[in-house]
Amino acid sequence: MKTSLLRDRRLLPYVLIAPALVILAVFYLYPIGYNAVLSVFSWDLRGPMTFVGFGNFAELFTDPDFGKVVQNTLVYMGMEVSLVMIFGLILALFLNRQGWLSEFLQGVSFAPNVIALVSVSLIFVWLMDDDIGLFNQMLGAIGVEPVGWLSDTDVALFSLVLVSVWKSVGLNALIILSALQSIPGYLFEAADLDNASAWTRFRKITIPMISPTLFFLVLVNVIGSFQAFDTINVMTQGGPQSSTNTLIFSVYREGFEYYRVGYAAAIAVVLMVLVGLITVLYFRAFQKRVHYR
């Protein structure tokens, strides 16, 4: 009786975790390997698969457009992450007080985060319309030339960044805010005794104390930026002239519009390597954060 119970208790945990592990293995671990396999084949989703070795990669790295796509991806990342962090921090500082007004503004600035990015994209396509959009109408009212938000090759990528920042800045601000509010009050009391200026207190106490959170958010936002798809697909389709074509969008387009699955998989491998590098950092940040708490 007792031994069978013991044996049960030894097996039981494996039974309990098995379904979760099987699904994670099938849908996360195996596909990484399978994607690598696909990347050395030529395949149109229907016909037979032909082995092409590193042909897809050779084509990829000789394609002049691919450099542009990588550049777009990195520029998007740089702009998105820095704007979200800067505005997130400013907003958090502004919201850092008690009272109904702050509470209300927290809700308002967070609201875009629960809305589908597709919906947000559709709204901004309308706001950013060249001729009839509200943005250009308002600019016109104060005598500024209309901006080709989504039609100017120099501006379109930035417009997508703006939409993404608008959607996620509230979330980032509130995460920073909770870090701000967990700074022990005695640190500031000590600074007050030393007659430290507001700027000194900010630089010497606030920033160091919330730096684990900031570091963590930067990495989360970097990884998130690589996955930006909805805005691109709804607002620009990678245009004008590929100026908003990113790695993830290329994978989609090559795979599902041109049916070049092997080639798309090769792009995905490049993207995975990029994200993998950052994942290492992310892991460290995560450990650090848990430790910090």
Add this chain to the structure above:
Amino acid sequence: MTTTIAPPAPPASAKNSRQSGDGNSPPSPPTLRGVTPRVGATLWKVVRVIARIVISLALVLVFAGPFYWMVLTAFQTASEALSIPPQFWVDSLRWDNFVAAFDRVNFGHFALNSAIVTGGTLLGQFLIIVPAAYAFARFQFKGRDVLFGVVLATMMIPGQLIFLPVFAMYAKMGLLNTHLSLILPFIASGFGIFLLRQTFMRVPDSLIEAARLDHASEFTIIRRIMLPLAKPTIVTIGLITFIGTWNNYFFPLVWTTTDAVRTLPVAIPRLEALDEIAPTIVMAGNMLLVVPILIVFLLARRHIISAFTYTGVK
């Protein structure tokens, strides 16, 4: 409830929060004597209050403005939407755009799919992650830490990077265009297991020992002790999953080839084709996607915000 996982509570004293590294409210410098500094301080205070009001209004405009514009356009005729200067109000609520949207897109079909996929994901996730989190939290077994490491590692793999091989897998297994294909990958959420495990670990050993003495089965322990104590965490995970799944556009788009199981977010952008000059019908359709989530948000605002800010993910 000691086992609740919640974001760090703000310090209770008002003094703390006033002083929490906020550049906007420097403490008034200690003045030893004199009346003039006091007048200056009062003036400074007035300026600050006015600045606060202006900034607050600007924030409301920036974050709520686009939603207002969507609602406004949805009730306008094309010519009203196009008018220069822009109209910021409608004289009467016209439902034509909604009727047009309903005429062309079978919203019932897509909304049902959204409900099935969202409900299925929530239910499946509950059934999968509760036992897994319980085992990781409460059992000593060989390979536990390695396996938990694997679970954590999958959290770092953005699902969007592996849609292509998964699509190929589905094609071979004949799973394309099934609700299951949009549910299965998301029910073993590594993040959910991680969060729930932490909660389970905080349940006092004495409670479980007492239950074991009463010969309670593991199932009973989970149902009677673990789940009630972990309720806030489960609600947190559920809210995040609900919002993420309901809003998802990418996977229903790329893992399907027909409309059979596609969801609302895939259907709405199609309305763009109906609008010739101004996106009045798109905005009407868009409201159908936005308003339910906004209502949920208004009802459970505090809980949603604390769920998302605790996790810091997505």
